[in-house]
Amino acid sequence: MHITVVGTGYVGLVTGVGLATIGHRVTCLDIDKEKVTRLQSGEVPIYEPGLAELMREKMAQELLTFTTNAQEAYARGKVVFIAVGTPSNPDGSANLTYITQVCAEIGMYARQDMIVVTKSTVPVGTNDYIKETIERHLCSDVAISMASNPEFLREGSGVHDFFQGDRIVIGTADEPTAGVLEELFKPLEIPIFKTDIRSAEMIKYASNAFLATKISFINEISNICEKLHANIEDVAAGMGLDKRIGSQFLKAGIGYGGSCFPKDTDALVQIAGNVKHDFQLLKAVIEVNNKQQTSLVQKAKQLMDLSGKRIAMLGLAFKPNTDDMREAPSLVIADQLLTEGADVVAYDPQAKENAKLLLPHIQYVGSIDEAISEADAVFLVTEWDEIKQYPLEQYVELMRQPVIFDGRNCFELERVRQYALDYYSIGRVPVLRRQISV
Ligand SMILES: NC(=O)C1=CN([C@@H]2O[C@H](COP(=O)(O)OP(=O)(O)OC[C@H]3O[C@@H](n4cnc5c(N)ncnc54)[C@H](O)[C@@H]3O)[C@@H](O)[C@H]2O)C=CC1
Ligand SMILES: O=C(O)[C@H]1O[C@H](OP(=O)(O)OP(=O)(O)OC[C@H]2O[C@@H](n3ccc(=O)[nH]c3=O)[C@H](O)[C@@H]2O)[C@H](O)[C@@H](O)[C@@H]1O
Secondary structure, three states: OEEEEEOOOHHHHHHHHHHHHOOOEEEEEOOOHHHHHHHHOOOOOOOOOOHHHHHHHHHHOOOEEEEOOHHHHHHHOOEEEEOOOOOEOOOOOEOOHHHHHHHHHHHHHOOOOEEEEEOOOOOOOHHHHHHHHHHHHOOOOOOEEEEEOOOOOOOOOHHHHHHHOOOEEEEOOOHHHHHHHHHHHHHHOOOEEEEOHHHHHHHHHHHHHHHHHHHHHHHHHHHHHHHHOOOHHHHHHHHHOOOOOOOOOOOOOOOOOOOOHHHHHHHHHHHHHHOOOOOHHHHHHHHHHHHHHHHHHHHHHHHOOOOOOEEEEEOOOOOOOOOOOOOOHHHHHHHHHHHOOOEEEEEOOOOHHHHHHHOOOOEEOOOHHHHHOOOOEEEEOOOOHHHHHOOHHHHHHHOOOOEEEEOOOOOOHHHHOOOOOEEEOOOOOOEOHHHOOO
16 A cells, blocks of 8 residues: 655654555655755664664665655555554643644645545544545545554654554544555554544543653652651552553653653643633643652752762763753753753763754763763763663762662662662662661
């Protein structure tokens, strides 16, 4: 089947490469000329494990092409997947500017009956708006059929999630359209859930909001554990053994970040508000998360004067295995540290270049060794494997004061106790140098 994917960001690119891998002919369209030039030369502009190899293979087999030419791309695709960004407006609602532009272009260039599939996360009811907008711009006598197909991939494991997803949701009012999409996804052998368009749109927001709720819930429990000297890792493990609760998304830390949870929870509060529903629970989830992002520096401030101190930040991306800095907790932490007058030195294996644009006032170095040398304290912000595997004795060796504030519970307390470190983590008792056991 010939497919056009609009937008070559995290979602569009993984989708395009994935669909080519299961045998479809895919044209990926983007308005960003520089991005498309890089893609055409086989370079992946984002860090997403496993994506580059697969992309080059599919390009070589002529199953995957990249273009900025909308006319050509829309003329080719019988099925068009929209995967452009839907960022937040200042009031938290979803900004549909890119979606609207795409609708106008589809209307202008569609030359055959077309199935338009919305993969971007859009407020409930938006697919009606998309159809109307496309039809208003149509220049040919063609029929547009709509489907919602929300995306559930996680950054950093996008390729895995494309091929091993838990479900594919297809929302459409039109049975033949559902049939075409079922056939299109069939080689993936992933369970398909069919529903109406509005329910599909809501499934996406409700899923992200529920996962965000789990995280804020466990973070609140971790704050109480700290006060009562319980261990959040054991509490989460013990809870997670109950199949009704499940063990995933119970990792306490410095709050969720990324391009989606913060944006989609804000948008769902707005969506509810538009129908006069006050989504109190979700508002609390957001508030807890905002507070949690500041909790590590608050803890440090109670223990030391940060002014003039050399503070190392290890990890900047909003989670490991991505270079994405959107809404990363590191942005809040770095700002707080700078406000306290600290001298901040940061290391991240992949996110440095993106971070520089958002955090121009901190120093960047190329290794953990360099970051922690002569530091008065270290903040562990993103649990990259490299950071988790870094030898603890090096902190003792290289730092001026071996004090660690671990926002991601990277180490077992038993292990930390073997070193002359002051170690403060989330929802667990601190380990202090005077308690050294060896
Ligand atoms: N990033 C993620 O992990 C996930 C994102 N989503 C949703 O998917 C959508 C896309 O997200 P990302 O891939 O992260 O966005 P992104 O910002 O990384 O990429 C969007 C791309 O669309 C392009 N674009 C904008 N207007 C265009 C137009 N008129 N024609 C062609 N291309 C155009 C941009 O140049 C950009 O390359 C959003 O709605 C997001 O909420 C859903 C699940 C996962
Ligand atoms: O809509 C989206 O964009 C995507 O949002 C999330 O994916 P992603 O943001 O890539 O990453 P997650 O692994 O979900 O992590 C999000 C944030 O929550 C934090 N987190 C996650 C899990 C956990 O137990 N604790 C926790 O603090 C992470 O550190 C990170 O900051 C969802 O997991 C995807 O299903 C969804 O498609």
